[in-house]
Amino acid sequence: MNEINVIGGGLAGVEAAWQAAETGAKVRLYEMRPVAQTPAHRTDKLAEIVCSNSLKSDEVGSAPYLLKEELRRGKSLVMEVAAQTRVPAGAALAVDRGRFSELITERIENHPHIELIREEIKTIPHDEITIIATGPLTSEALTVEIMKMTGDDQLYFYDAIAPIVAADSIDMNIAFKAARYGKGGDDYINCPMDRAQYETFYNELINAKSVPLKRFEETHWFESCLPIEEIARRGVDTLRFGPMKPKGLPLPATGREPYAAVQLRQEDLMADAYSLVGFQNHLKYGEQERVLKLIPGMENADFLQFGQIHRNTFINSPQILDATLQTKKNPKLFFAGQITGVEGYIESVGTGWLAGLNAARILRDEAMLVAPPTSAIGALCRYVSNVETKNFQPVNITFGLLAEAPLELRKKYRNKRERHNIQVELALRDWDEWISRIDKSSVASV
Ligand SMILES: Cc1cc2nc3c(=O)[nH]c(=O)nc-3n(C[C@H](O)[C@H](O)[C@H](O)COP(=O)(O)OP(=O)(O)OC[C@H]3O[C@@H](n4cnc5c(N)ncnc54)[C@H](O)[C@@H]3O)c2cc1C
Known part of the structure; x- marks a missing residue:
């Protein structure tokens, strides 16, 4: 079947749907609002940001900048719309939340390969290529299904x-x-x-x-x-x-x-x-x-x-996911966004970006992508799929997660700021090289 299901039209879900659809794959994007609501969302718009309107620092040389820049270079829908709806916020990238989600909704609705379906998904379609991106407030019925599938106790914690x-x-x-x-x-x-x-x-x-x-x-x-x-x-x-x-x-x-x-x-x-x-x-x-x-x-x-x-709901990803964001048990099933144990708007977008591309590659029978460990997206996926800990906790992007720059460079730049600048530069070099090898050609004929 030449179709991909994306469940959840939040930040991760819209990016996943967009990336897959841009390769020519047919995408069904399921969003439960306004049929069912979450305790925090207020509108029926896709990619609604529920709290701060800041997408964090965009200061060159910072880890949040690196993450954004990778996405910009990866032709991210969310980053494109963020640039169009930017409001002044010093070194941070902040958006007009209303215009931001309106514009994203419009772009998704008008994409010829995306069908937007307003429905709460209550069971996991195990036989179809599916990305679950239902976020920290995943509906109860689906949460129960995920618990059954993972065989794990669901983890909860609280944000304010x-x-x-x-x-x-x-x-x-x-x-x-x-x-x-x-x-x-x-x-x-x-x-x-x-x-x-x-x-x-x-x-x-x-x-x-x-x-x-x-x-x-x-x-x-x-x-x-x-x-x-x-x-x-x-x-x-x-x-x-x-x-x-x-x-x-x-x-x-x-x-x-x-x-x-x-x-x-x-x-x-x-x-x-x-x-x-x-x-x-x-x-x-x-x-x-x-x-x-x-x-x-x-x-x-x-x-x-x-x-x-x-509430924040997330799965015990190190037990469940690979760095490709596929589940270890079923390669057709992906998770993306905050439910994987990344924390934050753009971290969620980053995992959606990779899951969307990989889901489309299954259709073409192509090897799965693992982002470079020096990159922010690679580091996040590596963390959620590999970290060795009994108490798995969500993370924002930080330099601590990135593969370190070579020793000779670390020695050369003793000052933290210089080290970070060089690390960002190297990461983007690896990223550009990696991304240039990704073939996004059409799958429409498959
Ligand atoms: C109250 C609150 C405050 C937050 N504050 C911040 C902040 O200030 N800064 C920050 O960076 N991050 C914040 N976060 C985290 C933020 O939610 C994530 O960073 C980001 O929105 C996650 O993106 P996502 O796509 O994974 O989930 P979401 O953006 O939540 O999207 C998930 C979507 O899935 C839909 N959905 C759920 N279940 C189903 C189902 N069964 N069927 C179909 N659709 C379904 C939901 O309606 C929603 O639209 C906050 C989260 C919450 C809940």
Whole structure:
């Protein structure tokens, strides 16, 4: 059969469907919204981004940049649309979330080889080429099927999302625009605090009431997405050295750094909404409003979205997947996206990209692709399929995951920044060489 099923029209699913369809393969893309909803999505659009509108750093020489650049060079749909819907965010790549998912939906709907079907898939089609990309909030029926298939206990953990406020409700007589260390213009709004204000805020925060968690005992937070109140509970100064650090944010009036600062990042092209950077939390909504209004400049803040807590579902990939993203038991079955144990929007896109290409290659009876270990996509796939650990945990892309640059180069560049720059350069060289060998010719006639 000359067709591929992609289940889930999120970031990974749309990229997988696009890559496969661009080779000429026929793709059926199943998205359950709006027939069934997830606890976090709000629209029926494909590739809806549910929390921060930042796709992370695009600073040359950083690991998130490398991942994006590989995708750009791999003709990624998501990266193309991200460039078209970009909003100012300093060194980060942030998008207007509404336009972003609208445009992606349009592109998918208009692709001659993709059929978009709005349906919740409840069973796994084992005999057909299928990519499961149903994300951290995979529907319950399918989760049960995946558990049966893997023969494993399903893993859960919880992430928390940051609040968003209306720009015109921030008091700009107190707050000021600036990017940290002047990098990237004045895309952020900063709310400064003196010591007394910080201490009051801190005490109210750690004593505020949280939403009760049904399975609280089983909760283990993902370290890079800790709720603000959990960070605070680790010590009075943890916030000042974490999400509220004032470094590189001098007050315009005095030129001196405040005791602490809250940064807000622009959320959309209209610049009418800002999210509180690093302020994901699981406080009750009333409590969030009360405590966050203690932040100087936010006394009259109008909250467009409160912080929330959500489930994250992922499989025990090292036991289940190969670096090609096929399951070890059934080479026709792939997983992609956050459900594989990568964490983050672009990490999910990267795995979708590879799964889509590989699924199409099965149709042509071609060898499966394994991305170079020096590349970000290669490193992520290697991690999820190979890491030796009893406690498999999702990861963002970092230099720690990449195959190391040759020793003579590491010796030559002692400074971390230089080393990272050279590592990115080498990775992209390998990537270009590898990608030039991938044949994306048509499978339509197979
Ligand atoms: C509340 C929340 C906040 C997050 N915040 C961030 C953040 O700030 N930054 C970040 O980088 N990452 C964040 N993440 C992680 C983020 O979800 C992933 O990075 C990314 O969206 C995963 O892409 P994906 O394609 O794997 O899953 P998704 O984008 O979630 O897409 C999965 C799709 O599958 C559909 N689906 C589910 N089950 C079925 C079924 N049975 N049949 C058909 N369709 C189905 C869903 O409706 C959804 O559209 C957050 C996740 C959540 C849930």
